[in-house]
Amino acid sequence: MYQHLIYHIQDGVCTITLNRPEVYNALNTALIQEITQAFEAVHTDESVRVVVLTGSGENAFCAGADLKSGMSNATSLGDSLRKNYNPMILAIHNLPKPVICRLNGTAVGAGCSLALACDIIIAADNAKMSQIFVSIGLIMDAGSSFFLPKLVGSQKAFELCSTGRVVEAQECFELGLVNSVVPKDELDSAVLKMAKQYANSATMAIGLIKKVLNQSSFSNLEEMLELEAIHQDLAGQTKDFEEGVTAFLQKRKPVFKGF
Incomplete structure (x- = not known):
């Protein structure tokens, strides 16, 4: 190839x-x-x-x-x-x-x-x-x-x-x-x-972290706060967020699937 x-x-x-x-x-x-x-x-x-x-x-x-x-x-x-x-x-x-x-x-x-x-x-x-x-x-x-x-x-x-x-x-x-x-x-x-x-980490969350940080040089604080809110919503809808919270409450290491 x-x-x-x-x-x-x-x-x-x-x-x-x-x-x-x-x-x-x-x-x-x-x-x-x-x-x-x-x-x-x-x-x-x-x-x-x-x-x-x-x-x-x-x-x-x-x-x-x-x-x-x-x-x-x-x-x-x-x-x-x-x-x-x-x-x-x-x-x-x-x-x-x-x-x-x-x-x-x-x-x-x-x-x-x-x-x-x-x-x-x-x-x-x-x-x-x-x-x-x-x-x-x-x-x-x-x-x-x-x-x-x-x-x-x-x-x-x-x-x-x-x-x-x-x-x-x-x-x-x-x-x-x-x-x-x-x-x-x-x-x-x-x-x-x-x-x-x-x-083995939360792949979608890392992708969102990368996207938000890449935007920080072009935005003021108010814009970044809103960007955080938008992308936190997206992260909160992932299975990895659900697994992370469950693992925290069960006092174990999370098993992230990347989605």
């Missing part, structure tokens, strides 16, 4: 692995479109309750745009973003399920944007991130102008984008770019632990 990524589902966890290790999982048009298609498939698959996004190989999550795939000043980069990159980022950001980035190595340019589009980033201690666009005379894209200021503030975002400097894993954690940093040989276990937690 997919030529440039690996799509695997087990126990409610869908793992999407970028699979172009020979070019450090660089993004060409085919891979970008496959990522979008994979997240669209996840959206409608009720068996999937959490997504793990990662790259194949040991040292690279994603090297950004594949510059050998025909990029030039004769190409409309804006049209390429609108047609390919933007739908990919929106498919991840708007997915009503948690997305964990397993940051197994370097993420630069659009690869960094791809990681930042995820809800949780667990990084190996050899991971690095860079807004490298400026090194070839471009601006940040694929959502970095949206995600970075929210995570690190406008001044630090400007520094990272205008210098394109490489940020090592520990600094990524200190800046708030990633949620945690673990030894490289512990990355799989750390990601699996988090994925299992989400796979």
Whole structure:
């Protein structure tokens, strides 16, 4: 079904692995479109309750745009973003399920944007991130102008984008770019632990949490209070809410089904 990524589902966890290790999982048009298609498939698959996004190989999550795939000043980069990159980022950001980035190595340019589009980033201690666009005379894209200021503030975002400097894993954690940093040989276990937690959680509630938090930057307090009320109504109609209350009263751990 997919030529440039690996799509695997087990126990409610869908793992999407970028699979172009020979070019450090660089993004060409085919891979970008496959990522979008994979997240669209996840959206409608009720068996999937959490997504793990990662790259194949040991040292690279994603090297950004594949510059050998025909990029030039004769190409409309804006049209390429609108047609390919933007739908990919929106498919991840708007997915009503948690997305964990397993940051197994370097993420630069659009690869960094791809990681930042995820809800949780667990990084190996050899991971690095860079807004490298400026090194070839471009601006940040694929959502970095949206995600970075929210995570690190406008001044630090400007520094990272205008210098394109490489940020090592520990600094990524200190800046708030990633949620945690673990030894490289512990990355799989750390990601699996988090994925299992989400796979056994109240999936619809998490999707609603994601939707409401995504709206917070564009709304005032009154609007957010109303948005909370609307979506709390939706959460209150789920079987998981019923199970959560029952389990609380019975003093046991809830068994959520994700609906």
